[in-house]
Amino acid sequence: MFRLIPQELVFFDLFGRQADVAHRGAKELLALLEEFDHLPERAKRMKDIEHEGDTVTHEVIEKLNRTFITPIDREDIHELACRLDDIADLMDTAVNRIVLYKVTAPIEPAKALARCLVHATAVILEMLPAMRNMKNADRVRTLCRDVHTQENEGDRIEQAALAALFEGGHDPLYVLKWKNIIEELESATDRCEDVANVIEGIVLKNV
Amino acid sequence: MFRLIPQELVFFDLFGRQADVAHRGAKELLALLEEFDHLPERAKRMKDIEHEGDTVTHEVIEKLNRTFITPIDREDIHELACRLDDIADLMDTAVNRIVLYKVTAPIEPAKALARCLVHATAVILEMLPAMRNMKNADRVRTLCRDVHTQENEGDRIEQAALAALFEGGHDPLYVLKWKNIIEELESATDRCEDVANVIEGIVLKNV
Amino acid sequence: MFRLIPQELVFFDLFGRQADVAHRGAKELLALLEEFDHLPERAKRMKDIEHEGDTVTHEVIEKLNRTFITPIDREDIHELACRLDDIADLMDTAVNRIVLYKVTAPIEPAKALARCLVHATAVILEMLPAMRNMKNADRVRTLCRDVHTQENEGDRIEQAALAALFEGGHDPLYVLKWKNIIEELESATDRCEDVANVIEGIVLKNV
Numbered sequence: 112m113f114r115l116i117p118q119e120l121v122f123f124d125l126f127g128r129q130a131d132v133a134h135r136g137a138k139e140l141l142a143l144l145e146e147f148d149h150l151p152e153r154a155k156r157m158k159d160i161e162h163e164g165d166t167v168t169h170e171v172i173e174k175l176n177r178t179f180i181t182p183i184d185r186e187d188i189h190e191l192a193c194r195l196d197d198i199a200d201l202m203d204t205a206v207n208r209i210v211l212y213k214v215t216a217p218i219e220p221a222k223a224l225a226r227c228l229v230h231a232t233a234v235i236l237e238m239l240p241a242m243r244n245m246k247n248a249d250r251v252r253t254l255c256r257d258v259h260t261q262e263n264e265g266d267r268i269e270q271a272a273l274a275a276l277f278e279g280g281h282d283p284l285y286v287l288k289w290k291n292i293i294e295e296l297e298s299a300t301d302r303c304e305d306v307a308n309v310i311e312g313i314v315l316k317n318v
Numbered sequence: 319m320f321r322l323i324p325q326e327l328v329f330f331d332l333f334g335r336q337a338d339v340a341h342r343g344a345k346e347l348l349a350l351l352e353e354f355d356h357l358p359e360r361a362k363r364m365k366d367i368e369h370e371g372d373t374v375t376h377e378v379i380e381k382l383n384r385t386f387i388t389p390i391d392r393e394d395i396h397e398l399a400c401r402l403d404d405i406a407d408l409m410d411t412a413v414n415r416i417v418l419y420k421v422t423a424p425i426e427p428a429k430a431l432a433r434c435l436v437h438a439t440a441v442i443l444e445m446l447p448a449m450r451n452m453k454n455a456d457r458v459r460t461l462c463r464d465v466h467t468q469e470n471e472g473d474r475i476e477q478a479a480l481a482a483l484f485e486g487g488h489d490p491l492y493v494l495k496w497k498n499i500i501e502e503l504e505s506a507t508d509r510c511e512d513v514a515n516v517i518e519g520i521v522l523k524n525v
Numbered sequence: 526m527f528r529l530i531p532q533e534l535v536f537f538d539l540f541g542r543q544a545d546v547a548h549r550g551a552k553e554l555l556a557l558l559e560e561f562d563h564l565p566e567r568a569k570r571m572k573d574i575e576h577e578g579d580t581v582t583h584e585v586i587e588k589l590n591r592t593f594i595t596p597i598d599r600e601d602i603h604e605l606a607c608r609l610d611d612i613a614d615l616m617d618t619a620v621n622r623i624v625l626y627k628v629t630a631p632i633e634p635a636k637a638l639a640r641c642l643v644h645a646t647a648v649i650l651e652m653l654p655a656m657r658n659m660k661n662a663d664r665v666r667t668l669c670r671d672v673h674t675q676e677n678e679g680d681r682i683e684q685a686a687l688a689a690l691f692e693g694g695h696d697p698l699y700v701l702k703w704k705n706i707i708e709e710l711e712s713a714t715d716r717c718e719d720v721a722n723v724i725e726g727i728v729l730k731n732v
Contacts (some may be wrong), residue, residue, distance in 0.1 A: 283490035283697035492699035
């Protein structure tokens, strides 16, 4: 797809590691919301995953700054690395808020958003190795559409969740806490879509 | 202004269509807030406008990815398309929140912000065809200043609205709902200003 | 470090002026929170500083649009100017909210965040002249790490503040007001970190 030379393949390795971080983060998030036990330990594991993501992102930026000819546009590499990094960051913030706010029980839409994130990050994880070969362009585009579907679903879940929170006769602070958490989770699905958008653009320019 | 060749003029056609989408969206928004009836039908029309905007934006990005020489910097085209798209998105989100939150009556600052948006998008709609000819550079700059004025006005309205909401002895959930809606509307005026900023930069580089 | 020619040195002068604006803003903010008197006068001074920042930022963008060869990448200059500008903007918004919301007394974490901002902007102010000479690369990197430390500290303060706000048996509107102010202040520390990140990238590319 790109005339890749060995020293440039490293970007794909790094993106793959970022996607793996995002996917493991999504699974940790879902497990936390489904089990809702050992919160401090689970939050600690999420934070470790997020730090691992920071390290890989930093490697991409350093590598990018030291590489003169890149297989794909510099802006696209930078954007891809930052948006992949954001996914784990936002999930970590959501988990953090759950702990900080001393939430006593998860709500269904939070679990549904976590399931969207597990799905979307699994698709992204599959998409990145496929990008190495231009023969896979159609497959990559199909996977991108799957990510868009998850983002739409995330949007729908957020809207239903906000309607339910405001209607349910809840304590205002309860509403404020969950509105905050739900919005962080929905933003993470937006960042998954951003990743798919950057990848679609790269495919279009290089096929 | 730019040495335009026919295949590149299409960007201006597309920006014009995006501005038209934004302006029609602003008028729908204002009508909804002023009449405050048939909300589901009005929200549906707004969503249709927003989808139309997505389609045009997608066309710009595709066209950009397939065009090697563009009349204006690639980054500027991308930025302009995305910020124009954001205007309708944010107005659609605001309408959505109004429906979801089962708001029972509009508040005056929301109408005032909608009027700012109708004004600012009308100016943007006038600005884009003017950009095709460098003789209009002064006219374009004057129009940009008009958009900045609307953004300052939007800022002022938001501040007064927040002060009134927090002072009015209102139910906290009422405050939370309207704070959210007002902030989305004010963000839409910020995106109008972003559009004017990109256009000012393009004019400066090309005169 | 960069083969600077006189006409390009002006960018460093302008960045230095932006950093000075940010640092003076941070000191105003801290004084306001510590003294908590003459709020309208103090808010007015903050707004003046923010406007001064807008003027310098506008000068950078104009200069950039008129300069064909720049000592550092155009994107980096644009990013640096915008992120430096954001710092004063966010502090001004926070002060504005304090006045608008008729806050009657400051809270400790707001002061702690203001102290982080005074520290981080002082480091940025020191960093910019150091960038003029490549012999200072190590010094610049050390200063960047100091900014990162302040951002981490800002994050920690925000989290503790949110936990305390939600736990303290406070009125929901009180929580909503301070959550808003604390988040604006924490965003300002994020923008300081963005500045350090852009600078680290520039150093890496030019050493």
